[in-house]
Amino acid sequence: MNFWLAVFRQAGRNLRQTWASQLMTFLTVSLSVLIFAFFYLVYTNTIGASDRLSEDIRLIVYLEEEPGTAMQEQLLRKINNFDKTEEIRFISKADAYKRFAEQLGDDSDVLADMPKDFLPASIEVIPLKGLRGFNQIKLFSEYLTQLPGSEKVQYGQEWMERFYYFTQLLTIVVLLSGTLLILTATFMVAYTIRLTIMGRHDELELLKLVGATNSYIRTPFLLEGILQGFMGSIIGLTALYALFRWISIHFSGPGLLNLFHFTFLQPIIVISIVFISIGLCTLGSFTSIQKFLKI
Amino acid sequence: METDNPIEALEVPENTMIEMIKVSRTYVPDITALSDISLTVDTGEMFFLIGRSGAGKTTLLKLICNMEVPSNGLIEVAGYNINNLKGKRLAHLRQKIGVAYQDFKLLDDRTVAENVAIAMEVSYKNPQAIRQTVRDLLEQLQLTDKHNTITGELSRGEQQRVALARAVANSPRLILVDEPTGNLDANTTERVMNLLNRRNKSGATIVIATHDPTIYQKGNHRILELRDGQIHSLTRSNGS
Numbered sequence A: 001m002n003f004w005l006a007v008f009r010q011a012g013r014n015l016r017q018t019w020a021s022q023l024m025t026f027l028t029v030s031l032s033v034l035i036f037a038f039f040y041l042v043y044t045n046t047i048g049a050s051d052r053l054s055e056d057i058r059l060i061v062y063l064e065e066e067p068g069t070a071m072q073e074q075l076l077r078k079i080n081n082f083d084k085t086e087e088i089r090f091i092s093k094a095d096a097y098k099r100f101a102e103q104l105g106d107d108s109d110v111l112a113d114m115p116k117d118f119l120p121a122s123i124e125v126i127p128l129k130g131l132r133g134f135n136q137i138k139l140f141s142e143y144l145t146q147l148p149g150s151e152k153v154q155y156g157q158e159w160m161e162r163f164y165y166f167t168q169l170l171t172i173v174v175l176l177s178g179t180l181l182i183l184t185a186t187f188m189v190a191y192t193i194r195l196t197i198m199g200r201h202d203e204l205e206l207l208k209l210v211g212a213t214n215s216y217i218r219t220p221f222l223l224e225g226i227l228q229g230f231m232g233s234i235i236g237l238t239a240l241y242a243l244f245r246w247i248s249i250h251f252s253g254p255g256l257l258n259l260f261h262f263t264f265l266q267p268i269i270v271i272s273i274v275f276i277s278i279g280l281c282t283l284g285s286f287t288s289i290q291k292f293l294k295i
Numbered sequence B: 001m002e003t004d005n006p007i008e009a010l011e012v013p014e015n016t017m018i019e020m021i022k023v024s025r026t027y028v029p030d031i032t033a034l035s036d037i038s039l040t041v042d043t044g045e046m047f048f049l050i051g052r053s054g055a056g057k058t059t060l061l062k063l064i065c066n067m068e069v070p071s072n073g074l075i076e077v078a079g080y081n082i083n084n085l086k087g088k089r090l091a092h093l094r095q096k097i098g099v100a101y102q103d104f105k106l107l108d109d110r111t112v113a114e115n116v117a118i119a120m121e122v123s124y125k126n127p128q129a130i131r132q133t134v135r136d137l138l139e140q141l142q143l144t145d146k147h148n149t150i151t152g153e154l155s156r157g158e159q160q161r162v163a164l165a166r167a168v169a170n171s172p173r174l175i176l177v178d179e180p181t182g183n184l185d186a187n188t189t190e191r192v193m194n195l196l197n198r199r200n201k202s203g204a205t206i207v208i209a210t211h212d213p214t215i216y217q218k219g220n221h222r223i224l225e226l227r228d229g230q231i232h233s234l235t236r237s238n239g240s
């Protein structure tokens, strides 16, 4: 009881005495939480979008000519040899014509003069769900190109490639901003606490002389670290949430961004970020105060 | 005798508070502040340390409260080898030792009351008891009107008394006082000595380093005179 009374009074004094640098630290922690959480949010949304996109991934193998039944079976076997698939569909020239006409709808009369077999026959391959990494799709398509009678394989290569490198880049950015968060949280807090300790060196020395236990001296500083971590992450995340609301209000609606069903970070992630930043800040203050106590 | 174990410590004769055996303290490069001091102070004793300036009085007190470590020799306080104590044990022992430093070591930006309270706060006394004790002590030392004054604004004589109040506030078993009356008039000196005598009567062991003959010539005390870091004489006063 009296222990906590003393601890809170001491923490209050620390805050009063060094509020300017405390504020700086607090802002730095908030900002790094914001930066990290922002990139992480973009990352999860991109991953989400890429998952949704890859639901629709299909490889279309255009064939030189319409395969007979025997040929079809041979092709089926070959494709399944490479890998299991979700589905393989043969599309004859007539089917392709019919689909095209359907797609044109009212304008389908432009096709009237065309021969019914002007579109090539093709095979639609829908790969297994688990097998959807960009590199695997690429390998698969290379394999499909070598099938007998295959003319070319299409699956939106360029687009996928860009998307793939974008997610790679994002991963790196997330890792970097995560490191930034760790460094700022730990070192900034360690630094401010060291500043406080230096400013109150005489007092802390005296406390030791009159018999203050290490935990009596340490706890107020740990409390400060916890406070910094908690407040910093809460403010950082709140700012991100505000930004998120703003973006989803202003950029939702039709268009490319529809691809992204914006979702905010999951509660478990939010809680983890709060706890991790509390942990880091406490660690920072712990190392500083421990250095002092060892002397 | 090394006694790090509190159970063992209890076996040390209760009536010895301080035991020093062949203690030396040298400072770099070659200053010998104390050499070869052997000394026993009994529990409940009031013991005086005298000697010229630079004789080593302060150094001796600092060794007893573990503010300095001896270069050589053994120091036991209340049966503990004080230089082997660490962490919580050391803290708890220090709570039982009150020290009024020659340079006061007051927190100049805090009030008198806060300075006196510190010693009690670290042992988690309850706030009400702390307030009461602080008021009593300040009254005994004629500092009542300075209760809320910032310590840095006090005269040296006042600061000296605040330092003393802090030293005795937590009812320590051992009180070390370095030059308690250097800046005080006769009347205030007597108040200070009255306070220390009362504490002594209620069982505290007190060691006082002083230049002031008026305080050690009264009463019946042992007086250790240091000269150049060595024991010059150990006498007993037989004053009125």
Ligand SMILES: Nc1ncnc2c1ncn2[C@@H]1O[C@H](COP(=O)(O)OP(=O)(O)OP(=O)(O)O)[C@@H](O)[C@H]1O
Pocket (backbone or CB within 6 Å): B027, B028, B031, B032, B033, B051, B052, B053, B054, B055, B056, B057, B058, B059, B060, B102
């Ligand atoms: N930290 C230190 N570094 C170097 N020398 C020191 C240190 N502390 C004390 N000394 C030296 O040790 C000797 C004893 O000093 P001490 O302070 O114990 O004397 P004292 O008897 O208390 O003197 P005074 O009556 O003036 O207070 C002195 O020569 C002093 O210069």
Ligand SMILES: [Mg+2]
Pocket (backbone or CB within 6 Å): B057, B058, B059, B102, B178
């Ligand atoms: Mg001295």
